[in-house]
Amino acid sequence: MVNQKVNSNNVDDALLWQAFKRGERSAFETLLQQYYPMLLNYGVRFYRDKEFVKDSVHDLFVEIWNRREHLSDVGSVKSYLLQALRKNIIRESGRLKWFREADEISEKLNFDVEFNIETHFISREIETETLQKLQMELDKLTKRQREAIFLRFTQDLPYEEIASIMAINYRSVINLIHEAIKSIRQNWFLLLLPSFLYFS
Amino acid sequence: MKNYNNCSVEDLVLDAYFRKWSLGELPSKDTFWEKWLEKYPEKTQLIEDAKSLVIALKVKNTDMFSDEEINDGIQNILVETQHKYPGLKIISFKWLRIAASIAIIFGLSWWMTSKNVLNITNIDTISSIEQKATHTNHGKQSIIFELADGSKITLEPHSELRYGNEFGKEKREVFLTGGAFFDVAKDTQRPFLVYTGKLVTKVIGTSFRIQAYEKDNNISVDVRSGKVTVYRQDSKSKNSKSLSTEIVLIPNQKAVFEKEQELLVKTLVDKPIRLNTIPENASLVFSETKVSDIFSRLEGIYGVKIGFDKDVFNKCTVTASFQTETLYEKLALICEIIQAKYEIVDGEIMIYGKGC
Numbered sequence: 001m002v003n004q005k006v007n008s009n010n011v012d013d014a015l016l017w018q019a020f021k022r023g024e025r026s027a028f029e030t031l032l033q034q035y036y037p038m039l040l041n042y043g044v045r046f047y048r049d050k051e052f053v054k055d056s057v058h059d060l061f062v063e064i065w066n067r068r069e070h071l072s073d074v075g076s077v078k079s080y081l082l083q084a085l086r087k088n089i090i091r092e093s094g095r096l097k098w099f100r101e102a103d104e105i106s107e108k109l110n111f112d113v114e115f116n117i118e119t120h121f122i123s124r125e126i127e128t129e130t131l132q133k134l135q136m137e138l139d140k141l142t143k144r145q146r147e148a149i150f151l152r153f154t155q156d157l158p159y160e161e162i163a164s165i166m167a168i169n170y171r172s173v174i175n176l177i178h179e180a181i182k183s184i185r186q187n188w189f190l191l192l193l194p195s196f197l198y199f200s
Numbered sequence: 201m202k203n204y205n206n207c208s209v210e211d212l213v214l215d216a217y218f219r220k221w222s223l224g225e226l227p228s229k230d231t232f233w234e235k236w237l238e239k240y241p242e243k244t245q246l247i248e249d250a251k252s253l254v255i256a257l258k259v260k261n262t263d264m265f266s267d268e269e270i271n272d273g274i275q276n277i278l279v280e281t282q283h284k285y286p287g288l289k290i291i292s293f294k295w296l297r298i299a300a301s302i303a304i305i306f307g308l309s310w311w312m313t314s315k316n317v318l319n320i321t322n323i324d325t326i327s328s329i330e331q332k333a334t335h336t337n338h339g340k341q342s343i344i345f346e347l348a349d350g351s352k353i354t355l356e357p358h359s360e361l362r363y364g365n366e367f368g369k370e371k372r373e374v375f376l377t378g379g380a381f382f383d384v385a386k387d388t389q390r391p392f393l394v395y396t397g398k399l400v401t402k403v404i405g406t407s408f409r410i411q412a413y414e415k416d417n418n419i420s421v422d423v424r425s426g427k428v429t430v431y432r433q434d435s436k437s438k439n440s441k442s443l444s445t446e447i448v449l450i451p452n453q454k455a456v457f458e459k460e461q462e463l464l465v466k467t468l469v470d471k472p473i474r475l476n477t478i479p480e481n482a483s484l485v486f487s488e489t490k491v492s493d494i495f496s497r498l499e500g501i502y503g504v505k506i507g508f509d510k511d512v513f514n515k516c517t518v519t520a521s522f523q524t525e526t527l528y529e530k531l532a533l534i535c536e537i538i539q540a541k542y543e544i545v546d547g548e549i550m551i552y553g554k555g556c
Binding site: 153154178184 | 276
């Protein structure tokens with residue numbers, strides 16, 4: 001966050017956050033409009049229970065509203081909220097009984113992503129079978145790799161922010177993403193090879 | 201400009217500039233990558249591979265949450281944070297939600313006479329009723345009570361239900377501010393009327409949900425069981441009956457009243473429930489089943505009409521097994537299989553597509 005380029009988005013975000021902390025309802029509403037859907041989308045990847053995720057996001061916003069005066073300034077509102085939601089979900093799911101025995105709760109939580117293979121399918125005219133095999137390869141990634149990829153490529157967050165959201169260090173994020181891409185790439189292109197020969 | 205000559209596929213995939221180009225997010229005058237390819241034609245395959253991977257790595261956004269759910273969620277947060285008691289939570293019992301029977305209504309005229317808190321016109325439509333009873337819930341939990349006619353009301357926090365001396369004599373009229381769940385006792389002789397601003401909900405014996413938050417643009421009525429009549433009451437006209445728009449709702453249908461435009465529209469509830477005795481999680485298995493049969497099966501289960509062109513979808517068959525999916529999730533899946541789309545029109549579902 002420190003090294004991040006100051007762009008208009010961040011400036012707006014900082015102003016918005018200040019206004020929100022002063023208790024301006026319109027700022028709070030803007031925060032909700034801007035981040036509520038994104039947080040649902042993130043939360044549901046941990047836990048495919050819509051009501052649970054809705055409750056978690058609901059509680060998060062109510063909590064930050066009630067504690068607004070005590071909140072510190074944040075570099076990126078988006079990653080602040082993502083991080084807070086992630087913590088809450090991990091904590092809440094820890095209270096659910098079927099998770100009680102787990103030592104490391106976050107290891108128990110899944111992270112579901114579905115890659116955008118349809119687009120690729122259309123542009124390349126690859127057989128459906130190949131793509132199904134590919135989705136299986138993608139599913140073999142670890143949860144953490146999937147989460148890192150989601151944050152990096154879908155949410156477009158920089159590495160530092162991903163590191164703080166996932167509570168791991170900067171280097172680990174880079175490694176996670178690198179290894180994920182490497183393994184996808186190797187399996188992907190092995191799969192694609194026959195169809196390339198066929199089409200060319 | 202960075203030197204890309206020794207880049208691997210992985211390096212390119214991670215490169216922000218390359219990603220932007222692959223996803224078509226660069227301005228059209230930026231032709232760096234095109235020129236770079238012209239200069240290094242031997243890299244074409246590498247670039248192609250990296251580009252494919254970038255596109256594929258765009259993780260799909262889920263469409264699990266409807267716009268309506270998102271709006272409702274935001275409204276709930278705003279409502280909960282607007283009052284002065286920090287940390288207070290609007291009760292959202294799961295069973296209540298499942299029953300979809302929370303009614304939130306405004307009792308307008310009462311405030312004028314007793315508390316002069318609200319300053320809202322539209323009093324003349326409501327017959328002058330002497331105040332008999334007021335139920336107010338300032339607590340943290342919903343309270344449940346029974347009216348003289350046996351109707352059960354579950355009143356949410358920060359809500360108030362009022363009714364007059366005349367209650368039950370000829371009509372059963374109530375006014376509500378805030379939220380409540382109505383389970384109305386059946387009485388064909390004395391209709392039960394709920395006043396929500398310009399909207400009146402009239403029932404004989406049924407359960408339903410009304411949402412009429414003051415800050416919302418809409419008032420909505422969700423029907424769980426029985427038959428519900430909803431109509432607009434025009435305060436300016438003496439001949440209000442003839443001018444009012446009337447909608448009759450059956451289970452799983454919903455009326456939305458847009459306050460500003462005063463439009464009353466019929467649609468479906470957010471989460472249609474199974475009407476018959478089949479448990480919510482009983483599985484539905486279809487194997488090479490004609491899609492028309494599946495639709496009529498769903499119609500039976502949810503009591504919702506599904507319209508489609510029989511000739512167009514004549515050849516479509518679906519193999520699928522459903523369990524806990526909502527009606528909309530089921531429809532989305534079926535539509536994906538038969539390459540169709542569905543829409544909710546006037547409280548019914550319409551399927552559009554080119555057929556199989």
